[in-house]
């Protein structure tokens with residue numbers, strides 16, 4: 001792909017088995033179209049979150065999102081790692097994700113982070129349907145973000161997410177990241193994580 005050429009929905013997974021097209025097409029770009037995410041699309045993304053499964057239906061997920069050009073966007077951006085700052089500026093929307101740490105009766109909700117991830121998985125599929133990409137980021141100073149946004153005690157910021165419609169141009173990326181953007185995505189084979197009847201052939205005590 002030459003510099004300046006538009007990227008398409010084209011970093012399609014080379015799957016071993018046939019899967020739902022939206023899952024094959026999803027990937028984590030570092031360039032986006034510059035256009036703002038449509039308000040209805042944004043509502044649909046959060047509606048997809050809303051109907052996710054969660055342990056005891058506790059719905060522990062919380063989000064702060066902001067559009068490019070606002071002080072809040074800049075504040076989220078300022079919490080990102082130096083690496084993420086090199087490309088996340090391409091995203092028209094930045095979001096912080098958080099989870100509620102405890103159940104309503106004060107016990108630690110061990111599954112809260114699981115449920116946040118599951119909900120973001122739903123959002124990713126809904127987003128893909130609307131040609132919107134999510135790029136999750138662990139590289140965020142969560143303590144700083146908690147302070148800047150006065151996140152109440154009992155909630156923990158987990159990640160930041162860069163979001164926007166698929167598109168953009170390779171020249172929007174630092175040179176070092178351009179090849180990575182279009183190279184074939186890799187995964188470990190099924191046999192390395194899906195074990196039938198025992199942990200990777202180890203004898204069980206049942």
Ligand SMILES: Cc1cc2nc3c(=O)[nH]c(=O)nc-3n(C[C@H](O)[C@H](O)[C@H](O)COP(=O)(O)O)c2cc1C
Nearest residue numbers: 026027028029081084135136137138139140159185
């Ligand atoms: C929880 C989480 C944290 C991530 N953190 C970062 C990050 O800080 N910076 C980054 O560039 N990509 C980050 N990624 C993106 C992964 O590197 C990416 O999902 C992985 O390489 C697989 O690529 P794909 O999503 O295009 O299939 C993160 C992904 C997840 C799910």
